[in-house]
Amino acid sequence: MAEMNIVQAINNALELEMKNDESVVVLGEDVGVDGGVFRVTDGLIDKFGEERVIDSPLAEAGIVGTSVGMAINGLKPVAEMQFSGFIYPAMQEVISHAARIRNRTRGVLTCPLVVRLPYGGGIRALEHHSESMEAMFGHIQGIKTVVASNPYNAKGLLIAAIRDPDPVLYMEPKRMYRAMKQDIPDEAYTVPIGETNVVKQGDDITLVSWGAQMEVAQEAIESLGNVSVELIDVQTIYPLDYKPIVESVKKTGKCVILHEAARNFGPAGEIIALLNEHAFTSLEAPIKRVTGYNVPFPLALSENYYLPSAYRVAKAIKEVINY
Amino acid sequence: MPKTVKHKFEIEHLQILDEDGNVDEKLEPKIADEDLKKIYETMVVSRVFDQKAVKMQRQGKLATFAPSTGEEAAMVASTFALRKQDWMVPSYRESPCFITRGVPLEAIYIYMKGSEEGSRGEPDAHNMPVSVPVGSQPLHAVGLGYAAKLRKKDEAALVFFGDGATSEGETLEAMNFSGAWKTPTIFLCRNNGWAISVPTTKQTAAESFAQKAIAFGIKGIQVDGNDVLAVYAATKEAIERGSKGKGATLIEAITYRMGMHTTADDPKKYRKEEEVEPWKEKDPIERFEKYLRKKKLLDDNYKEKVWAEAEEKVAAAAKKSEEFKAGHISEIFKYTFAEMPYIIKEQMDYAQKTWEEENNG
Structure with a gap:
């Protein structure tokens, strides 16, 4: 066991998988000598050389598009987008090719790549650096999207993503990169993709979240004192493992969903629809959403206006319980 | 301080076989007689396949088809230069490349009919x-x-695209990456004059597409795309360069799209027949026939046989594709992921059930 923050856990996962499997390569802008703008890939170039830790030209479509070719020809590329908000030029490669190569060739060719995406607000960054676009990713057929929330699942989900036979978008809560430490196993382990995690049992209400908002959820629960909240970390946006959420809501009868992404057409809407289909008769109150607002993510001085807070979450929980 | 010239560039143009079938013997690539005949036969099959496809589309037997008539030399001779282990990376017009690589004709028809199979x-x-x-x-x-x-x-990997694709950022990114990484890549730009209805003059102010290579530090060359020998020689050399670690090559093959962009448009709307006419004289198959005839590899009997056999092969493939039916409804779900997540399995079961209810009462 070693105490690690999220940056160290991801770095450790990359190092273990690169040692374990020669076909794993890391590529992106500044991932080599500089070790990445967040230092996530720090030291890898010294251990594995510049052919496997590639300081690529500055072009996101190029990074993902070449990764598609590499993956088809036997490598397992782990591409880094410096910030998730810079992936848009590469979306054609993600949507039109990475996601579809398996289907297009009936499984003869496959595309096992990973794109790492530092996402979310709260670090006083420039414009385009703070969005949470999991709803867009989760809507792409043939792509898996996972979100880490702590050092333990950051390591386990990344190793699972690298070993997955299909393309995975791996979202990293950059606000939490160094905000928490956990004792995590030294060896490689996986947190399975497609498994929702019930973090804390409770009887009064179900609180569903993921990523950096898991921290906000915990704060809200603490502030509520003796309300028994069942806390769920979705971990995989898609393919969504909705059954544990349904089981939980059948038990509690109440639910709040918390995400940092804007509300419109967001993942909370999807989860509510699934609860409507599978747990309608168990519901004792309308489900509430605590989310970002339907506005462009504000610049640094105003980002706290936008970001969900423990206060907003606790308020929603109280409203649902007192319905 | 006077301005100085920092760099000067030249773009070579390569033609080995002229329109009358005269060959520049100094440049003539060494191709075995059997291979020359194979190239010819593949071009003929490609032409017959293509014309049949357009007819089939008109009869409702194919969904949409992008014809390649007139571009056979650019496609077949370049693909023929590949070694077995090399990669062929097509866009959507390269039926002749699939044919050259030995892909069954019916598979191409089945895809164009509308099946991932x-x-x-x-x-x-x-x-x-x-x-x-x-x-x-x-x-x-x-x-x-x-x-x-x-x-x-x-x-090595040989990738095909048209003149229009050179305006796409990703194409330029690819050339840049190949330069920075010195990859064994051959970019084959089929300059066929038209991107649907937009002529090359509206696509770029550059004098050639080949010169775009210069900016990326890769080799660029322009070839007569209707000249089998020039296309073959340039591609072969590019493969060798890549294989020796000397990096990528952009080959601009000047040719002409004799037909429509796809069966969904009518070229009469945007180009004059007078423009098409001179290209008929430059037909790549006819030109290659003249060469083979001079080399005594082709006579009327052989020619007749090749065209007749092509007709037979194409007819047999068309028949097979006509018999091909969509697979079971579950097939559309099966290949989304290696392992089917239950959220998709549930949909698949529902889809199957409702489809049966709706269609089998």
Whole structure:
């Protein structure tokens, strides 16, 4: 066991998988000598050389598009987008090719790549650096999207993503990169993709979240004192493992969903629809959403206006319980 | 301080076989007689396949088809230069390239009829499937080549795209990456004059597409795209360069799209027949016939036989494709992921049940 923050856990996962499997390569802008703008890939170039830790030209479509070719020809590329908000030029490669190569060739060719995406607000960054676009990713057929929330699942989900036979978008809560430490196993382990995690049992209400908002959820629960909240970390946006959420809501009868992404057409809407289909008769109150607002993510001085807070979450929980 | 000239560039143009079938013997590539005949036969099959496809589309037997008539030399001779281990990376017009690589004709028809079964391909055949979004596939060729290099495998990748695709950012990114990484990539730009209805003069102010290579530090060359020998020689040389670690090549093959962009448009709306007429004289198959005739590899009997056999092969493939039916409804779900998540399995079961209710009462 070693105490690690999220940056160290991801770095450790990359190092273990690169040692374990020669076909794993890391590529992106500044991932080599500089070790990445967040230092996530720090030291890898010294251990594995510049052919496997590639300081690529500055072009996101190029990074993902070449990764598609590499993956088809036997490598397992782990591409880094410096910030998730810079992936848009590469979306054609993600949507039109990475996601579809398996289907297009009936499984003869496959595309096992990973794109790492530092996402979310709260670090006083420039414009385009703070969005949470999991709803867009989760809507792409043939792509898996996972979100880490702590050092333990950051390591386990990344190793699972690298070993997955299909393309995975791996979202990293950059606000939490160094905000928490956990004792995590030294060896490689996986947190399975497609498994929702019930973090804390409770009887009064179900609180569903993921990523950096898991921290906000915990704060809200603490502030509520003796309300028994069942806390769920979705971990995989898609393919969504909705059954544990349904089981939980059948038990509690109440639910709040918390995400940092804007509300419109967001993942909370999807989860509510699934609860409507599978747990309608168990519901004792309308489900509430605590989310970002339907506005462009504000610049640094105003980002706290936008970001969900423990206060907003606790308020929603109280409203649902007192319905 | 006077201005100085920092760099000067030249773009070579290569023609080995002229329109009358005269060959420049100094440049003539060494191709075995059997291979010359094979190239000819493949071009003929491609032409017959193409014309049949347009007819089939008109009869409602194919969904949409992008014809390649007139571009056979650019496609067949370049693909023929590949070694077995090299990758063929097409856009959507390259039926002749699939044919050259030995893909069954009916598979191409089945894909164009509307089934992914037709683009299944074979494991280890090193053919990429059709790529529809213009300019999105050159990057794959660079990645394929990078992977081959890292895995110490001598595999080049030949990627096809049209003149229009040179305006796409991803095509230019691919050339840039190939330069920076020195990958064994051959970019084959089929300059066929038209991007649907837009002529090359509206596509770029550059004097050639080949010169775009210069900016990326890769080799650029322009060839007569209707000259089998020039296309073959340039591609062969590019493969050798890539294989020796000397990097990528952009080949601009000047040719002409004799037909429509796809069966969904009518070229009469945007170009004059007078423009098409002179290109008929430059037909790549006829030109190659003249060469083969001079080399005593082709006579009327052989020619007749080749065309008759092509007709037979194409007819048999068309028949097979006509018999092909959509698979079971579950097939559309099966290949989304390696392992089917239950959220998709539930949909598949529902889809199957409701489809049966709706259609079998």
